[in-house]
Amino acid sequence: MEIVYVYTKKHSEFGRQCNFSDRPAELHVDILPDISLAANFTVRDPCNVTIQCAEEMSEHEVNTERFESESRGINHVEGGWPKDLNPEDMEATIRYRKKVEKDEHYQNTIMQIAGLMEHCCKQNNATDIYREFFEDEDEEVLEESEEQPSAKTINVFRDPNEVKRTATSLSWHPEGNHKLAVAYSSLEFQRAPNDMSFDSYIWDIENPNKPEMTLRPVSPLVCLEYNPKDSHILVGGSYNGQIAYWDTRKGSQPVEMSTIEHSHRDPVYKVIWLQSKTGTDIFSASTDGQVLWWDIRKMSEPTERLVLDPSKKGNLDNALGVVSLEFETTMPTKFMVGTEQGLVVSCNRKAKTPAEKIVCTYSGHHGPIYALQRNPFFPKNFLTVADWTARIWSEDIKESSIMWTKYHMAHLLDGCWSPVRPSVFFTLKMDGTLDVWDILFKQNDPTLSLKVCDEAMCSIRVQDNGRFLGCGSQLGTTTLLEISAGLCTLQKNEKAMVSEMFERETKREKILEARHREMRLKERSRSEQSREDEGKETDGEESAEELVACAEREFFEIMEAEKKKERNEEKQRDKV
């Protein structure tokens, strides 16, 4: 059915002009305002309107899902024979080969590349192009062009928990150095949030995303050490004073923990494995002033106890709180303790009475000694890191350190020697800087100063090869750094030079000490004299004043002499 609309119009009306007419405006609607409604509104003054004359853009972040890929190769053995040829068929292959050999293009190409090949064969026969010429000269050139010392970050391990804790201690796996055990705890007094996790982790260096193993102690661990003899055993000292040990084969729970009654009363700041036949002895130290020895097979009671009382009476109230321990396997009977009060106490384990155990003390620091380590090459000298300086001491000089760094702007929180170079040591500062010191190169400033992160760096541990080091920060971030070859290869004569330097400084200190003693004796004898004859008391004072006047006189005399010399020289120059 067709739909048709017939539209008719008179022919005369097509093309007729439009007739417009004019009329005045007509008001169709007039809506007057309702004043009562205005009461519902208030005037806003000023009005803030933001206008931007720019393209509207939006930002989106996309993180693709991690895609695990593996590279595989396929080895294609037999060449690409044409489809109709069976490669097993000897005759067919021979026929094919013969056919190719007759091809002109083949012959031309072979002539070309054969020429090239011959040339190279003859080259090979003429001279061995890969031999090491100028071998001896090479070494000298290498030494001159020494690279700038540098360090670069290899990997960063972050605390996977929401609430970040300080990485207080690091320990490298004794074999292969591919695992790092990090102890996390919060050392701020009573400021640990309630939901803070107690776990500490063992990281595999290659995988910074997820720790390889978790250790679940009863209380957060302040220090953690691998057993150097058995790489499956770790011992940790915790915040509540207990010691626990783990076997990585047995899982995350500690195998055994020390009993609370016999443990420390304060956080255990350092625990060290001892050299023993059974490989199960450790000793631990804490700020409650005790140093305890344990055998991990029997954690119910410590095997030995030492109270660090400087008055040698074994009084726990007087005891100095211990913050760091030092033990060198080459000297198994001696050990050193760094205290909260800034004293280093050297002790002898094999002494008969507890009073004799404390051999001597070294003072000189203003704050707790965070790190204490003997130089691996020169055990008589040791490094202490405390307050704002790092100091190197000699065992023989008890009054002061033989070498020290300047006072820094930030606290120094940890440090250690490099195990491969006797002149290199590392320090960590509270502003997150790692300083590498090379005392043969520069004594006033660190050889390399690197800002690792923005928060305080609390612990450092160098690997046995001296190349890699791990440092832990306040927010639980452990950074793995590699230092340049120049800082971890032993230079020739280095040992001799360092030992010379230490001896020289030791001698200097000895001389200074002797001088001080002399002066003190003089003062004492002088004061005794003046006490005996009181009349001569004023004399004593006068003699001091006299000395001052004498010194002044001498000083001015020297100045005049110098001035005269200068004037004479000028006159001579003018003459010339």
Add this chain to the structure above:
Amino acid sequence: MLQAEVEETIKRIQSQKGVQGIIIVNAEGIPIKSTLDNSSTVQYAGNVHQLLMKARGVVRDIDPQNDLTFLRVRSKKNEIMIAPGKEIIQKPKQM
């Protein structure tokens, strides 16, 4: 005849000091001529072909105008020398 020349050239290279063997491989990876035994030939042909393609790709990638002229693979015991043939350019068809 060019073929005789080809044979002669191959013999000449073979007689050079230190040369253990020669293998000629075509573009499809099929060993055409070889002075070594079959299993070695097949092994070399298969591996070398892939290596050559890759090396050529690398050179071309870095500079498209450049091309691989020679490849030496030096190892502890010996050296493999590979000379790639030119790629075939088709003659333009005459209309």
